[in-house]
Amino acid sequence: MNGFTYHEPTTWPAAQDLIAREPDATMLAGGTAFTLLLRQGLIRPTTVVSLRRISGANRILADSHGGLWIGAMATHSTVVRSPEVRRNWPEFADAAATVATLRIRNQATIGGSVAHADPASDVPVMLAALDAQVIVRKPNAAPRVPIDQLFIDTFTTSLAPGEFIESIQIAGRGPNTRAVYLKYTPRSVDDYATVSVAARAEVEEGRLRAPRIFLGAVGGRPMRAMSVEAALGDGTEARAFADAAALVRSDIDPIDDVRGSAEYKREMARVFVERALRTLVA
Amino acid sequence: MKLSHSSTVSAPAERVWSVVMNVPTAARCVPGVAAVDPFGPDKYKGSLLVQIGPVRLVLDGEIVIVSRDDGTHKAAFRADAKDTRLGGTVRATIDVALKDVASGCEMRIDGDVQIAGRIGEFGQPVIQRKSDQLLAQFAQCLGRTATG
Numbered sequence: 001m002n003g004f005t006y007h008e009p010t011t012w013p014a015a016q017d018l019i020a021r022e023p024d025a026t027m028l029a030g031g032t033a034f035t036l037l038l039r040q041g042l043i044r045p046t047t048v049v050s051l052r053r054i055s056g057a058n059r060i061l062a063d064s065h066g067g068l069w070i071g072a073m074a075t076h077s078t079v080v081r082s083p084e085v086r087r088n089w090p091e092f093a094d095a096a097a098t099v100a101t102l103r104i105r106n107q108a109t110i111g112g113s114v115a116h117a118d119p120a121s122d123v124p125v126m127l128a129a130l131d132a133q134v135i136v137r138k139p140n141a142a143p144r145v146p147i148d149q150l151f152i153d154t155f156t157t158s159l160a161p162g163e164f165i166e167s168i169q170i171a172g173r174g175p176n177t178r179a180v181y182l183k184y185t186p187r188s189v190d191d192y193a194t195v196s197v198a199a200r201a202e203v204e205e206g207r208l209r210a211p212r213i214f215l216g217a218v219g220g221r222p223m224r225a226m227s228v229e230a231a232l233g234d235g236t237e238a239r240a241f242a243d244a245a246a247l248v249r250s251d252i253d254p255i256d257d258v259r260g261s262a263e264y265k266r267e268m269a270r271v272f273v274e275r276a277l278r279t280l281v282a
Numbered sequence: 283m284k285l286s287h288s289s290t291v292s293a294p295a296e297r298v299w300s301v302v303m304n305v306p307t308a309a310r311c312v313p314g315v316a317a318v319d320p321f322g323p324d325k326y327k328g329s330l331l332v333q334i335g336p337v338r339l340v341l342d343g344e345i346v347i348v349s350r351d352d353g354t355h356k357a358a359f360r361a362d363a364k365d366t367r368l369g370g371t372v373r374a375t376i377d378v379a380l381k382d383v384a385s386g387c388e389m390r391i392d393g394d395v396q397i398a399g400r401i402g403e404f405g406q407p408v409i410q411r412k413s414d415q416l417l418a419q420f421a422q423c424l425g426r427t428a429t430g
Contacts, residue, residue: 026336034336040403041368042337117335153415154408155335220411257407 004045008053012166015049016137022047023161029073029112032104051111057166058109060084066172068092072111072165076123077102079110089170095126095181095198101190111165114150117157117221120192124151125216126181128224129198132170138163148214151221176202180279182272183216187259193217194259195268199276206281207235213273218252218265225251228273238281245274283406285393287417291425295380295387298428299355302378302389305345311423312416318345330363334412339365339401341372348375355380370399389424391417 007025009015019025026045028034029052037043051057057073062084070079079085079096086093099105099113099122113123114134124147133144139162147168150157159165173179179200185191196216202209211232213225227247236244254265291298302308305326309318318328324347332339343363350357359376374395381388397409 037336041400042404044367154411155337255407255410 005047007047007049009049009051010053010055012054012057012137015051015054015164016139018049019162019164020139022049025049027051027115027164029115030075030107030109031112032108033112033116033118051164062088063172068170070110070168070170072114072167073109074111075107075109076105076113080105088172089130089179091179091181091200092126092130092170095122095183098122098181098183104190110168114147114168115157115159115165117151117153117155118192119151119154119219119221120196120217122181122183122193122196122216125196125214125222126179126198127168127170128214128222129181129200129212130170130179131200131212132168134165135167135169136163137166142166144169148222148224153220156220174202176204178203178280180276182276182279184268184272192259195254195265195272197269197272197276198222199273199280201280203281207237208232208277208281209234209236211236211277211280213248213276215248215252215269215273217259218254218269220253223252225273227251232277238278241274241277245270245277248273283395283397283410283413285395285410285413285417286391287414287421288388288390289418289421289425290383290386290388291421291428292386293425293428295355295382298387298389298424299352299380301424301428302380303347303350303352303357305347307427308424309345311420311427313419314416332412332416334404334408337368337404339370340367341365343372365399365401368400370397370401372397372401389421391421393417 007018025047028048028050051073057071059071060074060082061069066088076096076099080093113121128148132147134147134150136143181198183193183196193216199213201211211229214222225248228244231244231247248269249266254262256262306318309315314331316329318326321327326345330341341363345361348358348360356379361374364371377392379390
C-alpha cells in the first residue's frame with residue numbers, strides 16, 4: 001500500500017474547504033469499497049478526506065409528514081435499527097438489512113453506497129424506487145438531485161470533483177403507498193444480487209396506481225422498468241401483472257458473469273418483477 | 283475476452299477505410315486517447331486514459347498494423363499497453379472489416395483482449411462493459427469523421 005495524507009474534518013464546511021483545496025482527494029465514508037480497491041492496488045490516492053468525524057453526519061431524522069432525512073454517514077445497521085425508518089419506511093430498513101453481512105452493514109454507509117454507485121448494490125435500487133433526493137454539497141450551493149439522475153454508469157455518478165453527498169431524503173408516504181424490495185441471491189445470502197427489484201405504488205382495493213420499479217445488477221446503474229410501468233398504467237388488476245412483468249426483458253441490459261448468464265438474469269428479472277407486483281397488492 | 287461491434291456508417295467503405303487506416307486520425311475517435319504518433323512503418327505509440335469510477339488507468343503502449351487488404355477493406359491490428367502506476371498489461375488483437383451496403387457501409391470490429399496484473403482484478407464484467415462503450419463511441423465518431 002502507498003502512503004497518503006489523511007484528513008478528518010469535524011464539520012461539513014471544513015470538509016468542503018479541504019475538498020476545494022484538493023479536488024483530487026478521495027472521499028472516505030465507511031471505507032468498505034475503498035479498502036478493497038486500495039488492497040487490490042486499483043487506487044493510489046494521495047489525499048484522503050474521511051467524513052467519519054463530522055458531527056451529525058450519521059443522524060436520521062423524520063419530519064412531521066413521515067419523510068426521512070438520512071445523513072450520508074448513517075451505516076446500513078443504523079438504518080435497519082432506526083425507529084424513524086422502521087416507523088415511516090420499514091421497507092427501506094428491510095432493503096438495507098439484505099446487504100452482505102452484519103460486519104459490512106455495521107461499517108458501510110448509505111452515502112458511501114450511493115456515491116460508489118455499484119449497480120449490484122441494494123440500497124441505491126430501493127432509494128431510486130422510493131424517488132429519494134440526494135442533497136449534494138458543492139461550492140456555494142446545496143442542490144437536491146433526484147437519485148436516479150445521479151447514477152450514470154458502473155461506479156460512476158454525476159457528482160463532479162469537489163462535490164459530495166451530505167444526506168438523502170425520502171418524502172413521506174400516502175395512506176395507500178406500498179413498497180417492496182426483493183433480492184435474488186441463488187449462491188449465498190450474503191452475495192451481491194443476481195437480480196434485485198425495488199417497487200413502490202399506490203394500492204387501493206387490489207388495484208395498483210403510479211408504479212415505480214427499478215432493478216439492480218442488470219445494467220450499469222439501477223435500471224428503471226419503463227415498459228412495465230407504462231403497461232401497468234393506472235388501476236391495474238393482478239391478472240395483468242404477468243404480461244406487464246414480461247416486458248422487463250427490454251428494460252434491462254444484464255451481462256454474463258459468475259452470477260448467471262445475461263439470458264438467465266432476464267428471465268429472473270421477469271419472475272421477480274411479477275413477484276414484486278403481487279407482493280404490493282397482497 | 284472477446285468483443286464485437288458492428289454498425290452502419292453513412293459513407294462509402296472506401297472513404298471510411300481511409301479514415302480507419304490513418305491510425306493517428308482514427309485514434310482520436312477513441313475517448314481518452316492522448317496523441318498517437320508513428321515510430322516506424324505501420325507502428326504507432328500512444329496512450330489511453332480510462333476512468334471507471336474511482337479507478338484511473340493510464341495505458342501507454344503501441345499499435346501495430348499486422349495486416350491490411352485495401353481491396354477487401356480488411357485489416358488486423360495488435361495493441362500492447364501497460365499501466366506502470368497500477369501495474370498491469372493489456373494486449374489486444376483487433377480485426378476491422380468494412381463492407382458496402384445500400385445506406386453506406388457496414389463496419390465490423392472484432393477484438394480479443396487479454397488483461398494481466400492488477401487491472402484484471404477489476405473484474406471482467408466491468409471491463410467488458412467499458413470496452414463495449416468505447417467501441418461504440420469509436421464507431422460513431424469514425425462515422426462522423428468519414429461523413430464530415
